[in-house]
Amino acid sequence: MAADVTALSDIDEREIQVFVEAVSRYFSQITGQKAEIRAAFLTNNERALPVFEFTGMIKISGDYYGAIYFSTDRFLLSRLLQIMNEPRHGEEHLLDAVGEIANTLAGNARQHFGEMMEVSVPLTMDGKESKNLKGLRDRPYVIMVRWKQYEASVIIDIKRKK
């Protein structure tokens, strides 16, 4: 009997990998060290999205709709700014840093999906603003990535138009 494991869900593993790889590549280009997938799970939409203190988001429209998030804490962002020779580590700069990673996601999405996906400019949020973020899918994908000893997450919450 043929194995029937085609994901019923409207998004594909490869689509998820595009975003995760974009993040991974960003870290390896900026810091010379890749970010690796530590874990992946589904979150329940009845709860708020599991985000860290700083979150960058890109909105998706077109054939797909929803949003992609990159979220992490201040320690990772500070370390990143340090590597980039940015001496200022204020709230604002941390938000800029998370925004830039979201921008990388946007760039990759545009390049990869072309006309199928319209991608917004990145939006950034601090902990207060992202506290009650709700997903669009029943079970958004959460991919935990690790860079050095730091943690971050990529949340894929997009649907394909029927």
Next chain:
Amino acid sequence: MAETSTTRLILRKYRAIIIAVTIFAICDIGVMGTNFYSSFQIAESAVSINLSGRQRMLSQRTTKALLLLQDDIGRGAGVVNGDIASLNELRFVVPLFNETLRGFRDGATVRGGDLRPVFLVQVETPASEDFVRETYEIWEPYLEKLRPLFLRTDGTVKIDYVENEKVNYANSFNEAELAAAVTYARENNLKILNLMNDLTTDLETVADQRAVRLRIIQLVGLTIALFNVIYTLFKSISDLVRGDRELTKARKETTEILSTVKEGLFLIDREHKLGSQFSESLSTVLRRNVEPEMPFLPILKSMVPQAVYDNTRDYIELLFGDRVKESLVADLNPLNEVEVEDNLGVKRYLNFNFNRVLEGGAISHLLVTVQDVTERVSLERQLDEAKDRSRKEVEVLLNLLQKEPEMLHQFFNTTKGVLEQINERLRNDDSTQEGRMHLLAFIMRAIHGIKGEAAALGAEMFESYAHGFEQELSVMRDRGEVRGEDFVRITVLLDGFYERLTSLSGIITRSAAKAKDHTPSAVSVEEQTELSFKENIEPLIRRIAADSGRDVSVVFDIADIGSLPKRIVRELNSIAIQLVRNAVKHGIETPQEREAHGKPRQGLIQIACHASDATADQYEFFVRDDGCGISVARIREKLVSSGQMTEEQAKRLSAKELIMKIFEPGFSTASEADRDAGRGVGMDVISEKVLKINGRLVLDSKVGEFTEFRVLFEA
């Protein structure tokens, strides 16, 4: 044939210019011909005018010579030897005048100005003819009177001049004869002079007319030629300008088309090189940088597997050869909806179409169209999947609607619970490799459990999905390493499972609504539990037996099961599912094998559950088959062949230790994995379930006779 049509095309296109050039050539030849002819005539006229002028002079010289001769003779000059200048002069000029006059009348070769022979044409105009005739009328009597001067010693008279003729004149004329000639000359000298004058004038007029005619012809011819050149020039330039404009326009349109079309469009020649122009989208569609004149095959080679590449090369050769019809080989196109992989490893589907381009009847190029059909292909696949899913959902629905709502609900809750557990474990993964392997083993057990439950429920959709899920997990397990991206795969599979479960919840609601309409059952709760248990297990045994070519009957003795707590019944159910699966697949032999061993063709499975001790709530549940039993030798062999142990290590294990191996994750004696056996997870699941109810598992088996699994537990 093709060449003729090309020639015809060129003739039509350049007709105006060809006609103009032809007219020019005709004019030119006409003018040249006329010129040539007229120059002859003018030369003839010049001779005539010249000689007619000479006639005037000759007539005067004749008269003068006559008078001088008369004078010479009167003064007593001797005539005997004839050596008198005037007489010699007469003998020279008279023949010359005479032959020239004859030439004017009849057309003849005469001595010209330098006394060399020249052809004098007959006069043409009536006036000239009259002048010549009148001159003759005077000249002939004149010549008669001059004859005595030309008398030769032999008695003949010849006026005509003959070259190199030695003439001996008689010189016998007398004074009277001379006087008569002189008299005649005096009378007519002026008349002859006038007539020759008139002839000259008339000849000059004719020559003038000829010259004028020639000039007119030349003028007309040259004017026509000039107009022709102007016309040709104008026509050619305007054609060129128009052609250039059309070419520019066409080029602009081509460029516009090539920059606008979404498809990749390009030409390849016989050397498989790209043309100089191609659509701008080509690079985008191919996701490769494309340059004019680039060889096509290396581009393709980097995109498709070797076999597809080889086939395409042959296909292109086939199209360039003109033996086969394009439409007949279209189906052979290996690049029809071909899967390609770009640098990032992302798979897409491209559609390449090849069309022959003919030039003068021969295949010069192939026009290649490339489209990115990923969206279409994936939509088609999604549609197929959706259809398949709908079909399976209907199957599930039909199957499940016949089940008790309670059972469905139980399956839904159990499965959902298991999925939640998996997700929770994924969320809390400790990211050590060892932890991940444990997590993987846990997920495999969980999914295997769901597979069994789904099979028992007849929910094929869930069973096959769980089977595929397990297959993917076993790949990771066999690799001995769980990678970060494996988690993404597992999560996607998990999400798929959730979605299937969501579709089931709708069915449960409908099924529950249906159940409400039914009149309450007359059977007791205990009897109901017993019935459900049988309904769960019996069809599963039948299906597995049918799938694996076994003939099996089953006997239940489970009256006591109704009095057990639901929690325990659920676990026993799961245990029974795994055990009967093993019993059919690994225990019961095929009917042929059974016959060969002197057993009945039909195998027997007994399932029983009863209190073993009426006072202490001790129960036992067993599944027994009369199959081949557990062979220690087979377990040992399997351990060695799968590389888990060396032959030495396996030999050292006791029979009990060997049998215990079947409860370890990943052990299976089935040679190929299918949905009913082979992953080595079943026994693993049983151990886990037995633990859950704080039970003990006892195994009894005899090779060639039976296998019995006994679960001892407390209710």
